[in-house]
Amino acid sequence: MLTISQLAATAGVTVRTVRHYHQVGLLPEPERDASGYRRYGAQAAVDLIRIRTLADAGVPLARIDAVMHAEPAEFAAAMADIDGELRRRIDQLTEHRRRIAALSGGERLVLPAEVVAVLDRMRGLGVSERTVRLERDARILMQILDPGSAPRWIRDKNARFDDPAKTRLYLACDEVIDCAPDDPRVGRLIDELDAWQIEHEGDISQPELKVLDSLIAESSPAWQRLIEVLNHRAERRRTAVSGTAARRRVASFDP
Amino acid sequence: MLTISQLAATAGVTVRTVRHYHQVGLLPEPERDASGYRRYGAQAAVDLIRIRTLADAGVPLARIDAVMHAEPAEFAAAMADIDGELRRRIDQLTEHRRRIAALSGGERLVLPAEVVAVLDRMRGLGVSERTVRLERDARILMQILDPGSAPRWIRDKNARFDDPAKTRLYLACDEVIDCAPDDPRVGRLIDELDAWQIEHEGDISQPELKVLDSLIAESSPAWQRLIEVLNHRAERRRTAVSGTAARRRVASFDP
DNA sequence: GTTGACCCTGACCGTGCGTCAGGGTTGAAG
DNA sequence: CTTCAACCCTGACGCACGGTCAGGGTCAAC
The missing domain is CATH 1.10.287 (Helix Hairpins)
Incomplete structure (x- = not known):
């Protein structure tokens, strides 16, 4: 007669494994001796070896019994x-x-190489790491919401940074990121941007912008005010013309 | 602001998954609204997407936080x-x-094809399925206890079944498998086997036989008696000659 | 009698969620 | 005002396969 450890050694498994098989009913519980120890016969060794043969081949324990019979x-x-x-x-x-x-490089984690290249260009121009991260996160979101939008974004960004005037505006925005919303610099910047926006009215206004606005607002109170005021002025211009159809941007993403 | 199901949909995961990430601290718990619902900002969506990017690549959850930072x-x-x-x-x-x-065929499960061939030969000779199984199980055990023993076993078995007299004895043994131990047929068979054994004394007597004896004894009381008596007689013959050195076989494998 | 090697049961741990239970909230429709 | 579907909440079990304590008996030899 074999003890549990002898049986386990015979089949090349641990004692715990044998007990586990008892627990799940794969191997029948043997007789006990006077002190409650399990005592195994040779048949148990055979059974255990057959079980292990299947288990070692990747058969799930739950199916071994059925498979064997x-x-x-x-x-x-x-x-x-x-x-x-x-x-x-x-x-x-x-x-x-x-x-x-x-997934070799850092931002390559989620974004295509061309997008990463633009982000690196921004770093080279002196844009703060924080803002670069924000742009990155915006891209991550857009990749989900509108996967085809990357080429256009790349084109637009590169065009902007090819133009010194626009680049200056962008860097100015970057600088006020940590200002209080009522800082006078924010006010001046709003006027500048508004003037610029009037020229480019209608360029971009998809509903996905809501999420981006939200992302931006989360990261800087100053930018939040900036966006709000610009949207408000833009809306006034639009309602003055079309009357309806423009409530969306402002009510957009507020809690 | 996003509800949990909106957030989950954005990242292409289930609500349960988001809550799981909160639980393990991978994604920070967001603010709650008045009724206790979680409310997410856009940053959470970005974080979740980045987490999924890694998780989808097989990075274990436990390592994602470290990897991301x-x-x-x-x-x-x-x-x-x-x-x-x-x-x-x-x-x-x-x-x-x-x-x-x-593991294509049944007994191929554990045994090499040559062994299976011998087992099939036994079936062809009219050996009962039960005895064939016993032989098979004995082989399974021996393969563990003495992996090199297969060729000899194959040779011996084939030699035995090439000899009609030995085959007859084997089949006779097979027939008494279900007899009571005191059946007269068992007694007669013992005498026959004893006579045969005298001729072949010393052919086989390795210690591994203990386990096999045990396996056989487990499967048939008649065979158990058969083995006991034969061992006993053999021992008497041996002690009559050598005096010591032969207690092993009999005391062998008893509880 | 003491030591070391075994044996027992019971229970928690890890992976990544699925799924159920039991109960509140919201928003639109009747 | 009620009702109903569709959400939301927490808490807990389940899965595959054992590893690894914890707490406590038993056996054999010295």
């Missing part, structure tokens, strides 16, 4: 099924590896 | 590490598939 035909079917599952799992892990490999 | 150098190291883990896992599953493929 199956007729050859269903046995083969079960094996094919399990093999299919293993293959799917491998494919999935392979896909994971592919993605891991693609 | 790592410097490029450690980031690369972590990724390499994770990739190695994925590769190991894939190798393991591939090994599982290999074994699954090897």
